[in-house]
Amino acid sequence: MLRSRTFQIVVPALLVMALLPLGVGGYILGLLTLAYYYAVFAMSWDLLFGFAGEVNFGPSFLIGVGAYTAALLNHYWMWPIPACLVAGAIAAVIGGAVLAVPALRLTGPYFGLVTLVAVLLLQNMLVLFAGITGGEIGLDLPDVLSIDDSTNYYYALAFMTVSGGILFGLSRSPVGLILQASGQDAIEAAALGFNVAKHKMAAFCISAFFSGLAGAMLIFYLGTASVGTVVDIAVGVNVIIAAVLGGRRTIIGAAVGAIFLIGAGEILRPLGQLSTFVVSAVALVVILFFPSGFMGRLLQSGGRE
Amino acid sequence: MTALLEVSGLTKRFGGLVAVKDIGFSINAGEILGLIGPNGSGKSTVMKCIMGIEKPNAGSVKLDGTDVAGWPTHRIARHGVGIVFQHARPLHRQTILEHIQLALLPDNLFMLVTDHKITRRAEEIAERVGLGQVMHRLPRTLPFADLRRLELAKAIARNPKVVLVDEPFAGLTAGEVADFSALIGSFRAEGHAVLLVDHNVKGVAALVDRVLAMYLGEKITEGTAEEVMRNETVRRVYLGGKIETAARPDREGKGHTPLLDVRGLGVLYGKATALDDVSIHVGEGEFVSVVGLNGAGKTTLFNAISGLVPFSGTVAWRGETLAGKTPGAIARGGIVQCPESRELFGDMSIRENLDLGGQHLTVAEAGKQLDWLFGLFPILKARQGQAARTLSGGEQQMLAIARALMMKPKLLILDEPTLGLAPVILEQLSKALEVLRQTTDITVLLGEQNVTFALPHADRVYVIEHSRIVWEGDPGRFAEEAGAGYL
Ligand SMILES: Nc1ncnc2c1ncn2[C@@H]1O[C@H](COP(=O)(O)OP(=O)(O)OP(=O)(O)O)[C@@H](O)[C@H]1O
Ligand SMILES: [Mg+2]
Numbered sequence: 001m002l003r004s005r006t007f008q009i010v011v012p013a014l015l016v017m018a019l020l021p022l023g024v025g026g027y028i029l030g031l032l033t034l035a036y037y038y039a040v041f042a043m044s045w046d047l048l049f050g051f052a053g054e055v056n057f058g059p060s061f062l063i064g065v066g067a068y069t070a071a072l073l074n075h076y077w078m079w080p081i082p083a084c085l086v087a088g089a090i091a092a093v094i095g096g097a098v099l100a101v102p103a104l105r106l107t108g109p110y111f112g113l114v115t116l117v118a119v120l121l122l123q124n125m126l127v128l129f130a131g132i133t134g135g136e137i138g139l140d141l142p143d144v145l146s147i148d149d150s151t152n153y154y155y156a157l158a159f160m161t162v163s164g165g166i167l168f169g170l171s172r173s174p175v176g177l178i179l180q181a182s183g184q185d186a187i188e189a190a191a192l193g194f195n196v197a198k199h200k201m202a203a204f205c206i207s208a209f210f211s212g213l214a215g216a217m218l219i220f221y222l223g224t225a226s227v228g229t230v231v232d233i234a235v236g237v238n239v240i241i242a243a244v245l246g247g248r249r250t251i252i253g254a255a256v257g258a259i260f261l262i263g264a265g266e267i268l269r270p271l272g273q274l275s276t277f278v279v280s281a282v283a284l285v286v287i288l289f290f291p292s293g294f295m296g297r298l299l300q301s302g303g304r305e
Numbered sequence: 306m307t308a309l310l311e312v313s314g315l316t317k318r319f320g321g322l323v324a325v326k327d328i329g330f331s332i333n334a335g336e337i338l339g340l341i342g343p344n345g346s347g348k349s350t351v352m353k354c355i356m357g358i359e360k361p362n363a364g365s366v367k368l369d370g371t372d373v374a375g376w377p378t379h380r381i382a383r384h385g386v387g388i389v390f391q392h393a394r395p396l397h398r399q400t401i402l403e404h405i406q407l408a409l410l411p412d413n414l415f416m417l418v419t420d421h422k423i424t425r426r427a428e429e430i431a432e433r434v435g436l437g438q439v440m441h442r443l444p445r446t447l448p449f450a451d452l453r454r455l456e457l458a459k460a461i462a463r464n465p466k467v468v469l470v471d472e473p474f475a476g477l478t479a480g481e482v483a484d485f486s487a488l489i490g491s492f493r494a495e496g497h498a499v500l501l502v503d504h505n506v507k508g509v510a511a512l513v514d515r516v517l518a519m520y521l522g523e524k525i526t527e528g529t530a531e532e533v534m535r536n537e538t539v540r541r542v543y544l545g546g547k548i549e550t551a552a553r554p555d556r557e558g559k560g561h562t563p564l565l566d567v568r569g570l571g572v573l574y575g576k577a578t579a580l581d582d583v584s585i586h587v588g589e590g591e592f593v594s595v596v597g598l599n600g601a602g603k604t605t606l607f608n609a610i611s612g613l614v615p616f617s618g619t620v621a622w623r624g625e626t627l628a629g630k631t632p633g634a635i636a637r638g639g640i641v642q643c644p645e646s647r648e649l650f651g652d653m654s655i656r657e658n659l660d661l662g663g664q665h666l667t668v669a670e671a672g673k674q675l676d677w678l679f680g681l682f683p684i685l686k687a688r689q690g691q692a693a694r695t696l697s698g699g700e701q702q703m704l705a706i707a708r709a710l711m712m713k714p715k716l717l718i719l720d721e722p723t724l725g726l727a728p729v730i731l732e733q734l735s736k737a738l739e740v741l742r743q744t745t746d747i748t749v750l751l752g753e754q755n756v757t758f759a760l761p762h763a764d765r766v767y768v769i770e771h772s773r774i775v776w777e778g779d780p781g782r783f784a785e786e787a788g789a790g791y792l
Contacts (some may be wrong), residue, residue, distance in 0.1 A: 060680065173417045174417070175416055177406065188394050191379075191387075192459065193383045194379055194410075195412055202414050204613065
């Protein structure tokens, strides 16, 4: 029931998105391309928070590790893009595994603090070794995915669709159920015979894989890697707001939230500084009055209560 | 025949407290061992040590000959031990069926599609425990007894060699206890070893093969149920005496000044009717019991009075309507509810929980009240600094009642206060309520399905069934007119 309802919403939406390049200009396509990568960040974050119950305050740590690994390999060693993407994703998984170790020992807000500190450390390292990393200015990449707007758009759309499909499928699968149980009540899950540490570790690695890969794809789309676009705390905050706004524990909602956030930021750009304020205010209202987010209601109202 | 479960020299310390001290026993396949003892005697801790949720400080836990003491919980579970927790802890967002499916899954990272065999098996189990009608609902929409059924369903699904069952009967009616006994009995028939803890002495005695009695972490005696119940120490520290029906002093004006007047109360949860045209009244100084099976609507009635759920109809308190008042304002007005779910502040100590209750009292008053409550529940005095979350089930119940009394209510609403209390504590609580009635002008509204506790003190009794009041009268007439199904 739930499944079919989700498909009823998602399939037509994807069709429309696929046909968009026929009707809209390069500017909007560029915006949506960015939004689709953000959608993957947000969906990966939702797998960790919504399902495994771990609040990761530093999603941009995983994104940044993936992005900068790919960028450095491309800039200094001229690795081809596919190899850089794979290396970026692997590096993020290793980073995720390193983060997961404290997560499995610390409880409550302490883990969140660890993730926050991880971002700050990464950011400081990048600035400290500015000679290699390009520091605040960023690192130019010799290669880009494509110079054609539509091609870039389709890369992003395909990537979001595949990642979303995998993450959504996982969340609805038996392992997703075990993950939710581990997140909600670890003792109960262990008493049912589940190795909670193993399942949470797996969730971290999956979340890290998609975050890192999306980060790497994003910089090859932009043609440059900079702290401001893939590492800064503000990036992480946007990812979190997008996921919560769209609806926790829905995966799809996270993507909707990301597209909304990027779109709204752009539409309101003429307001200048005020635009951030308006977007934040909207986010606050949604979180206060519809805690289950845009999609929370839509997806869960069928057959569950 | 070798025992399936063999425990010896088991010891568990929490700081300076020895919760379990050198406990040993063995259970064969197809055998049920009952474990009884007063609140806080260490029964749940024994189970947690076997399950690996607490690491024992000493001793061995042999499962089919393998010592599993100190192993992580999930390995012990996979090795063939299952537990039914004292407190049902369902996941909020999963349906009943999903809970059972979860229990059927192997511990594997690569199960990506739902196996239809598992779904079908889960449905079978839901039917078997009587959850067939509600398997697609979320736990929070289900009555208490169904949540307990769910816990048993999970144990059946896991099909462990050794089943640990912690207080399965707490809060259940006689009929439900019989149902549950049959389910637990079926574990024995299928050759499992069962360790059963409960304060329902009759229910335990009827079901078990042997009983072990504990007190303050130590074993007092072991034998057949009859032998153990005859034991002098067990009688003194656990069973206590019978609950007496006290003569009611007919104080002047009692029951005449109306205090609480509920008329035509209706409550809907979504489309389901939880209360339908309920009218009750309570006079000053009265002790009124509301008797009803689980799910009949007692808790909903109390929650409506306390302003926690929206309702239709009127609730008047001392002649003034309570409609539109916040729960906080209602509580300050003198209506204090001690909820079934206890609502303690888990990370705060006993003392802090009590002090919160007495916040609006002057220091002197609060001190006096606290002394009185410590006299009533000595264990709370001894453990003042312990975090509420780590208290045993019965100790938490005592704290919840004490905190409500700390607020010096005009009207005290007690929702299932007997849940999880040892017989001897029931007797103490009963005496305390009697003292309260005799010495203060407190008014009490008691919700219970345990009539042996609800009747002796009551001035008047209401019976609630399927969301409606079906009987009102004197406790003396209850047995013949409405007692069927309760006594
Ligand atoms: N984590 C803990 N820290 C400190 N004390 C604890 C902890 N867990 C349990 N205790 C104490 O150990 C004692 C035994 O608790 P346990 O839960 O085993 O009692 P019980 O026999 O199951 O009682 P009940 O019948 O009330 O459920 C209690 O006095 C309890 O307060
Ligand atoms: Mg207990």
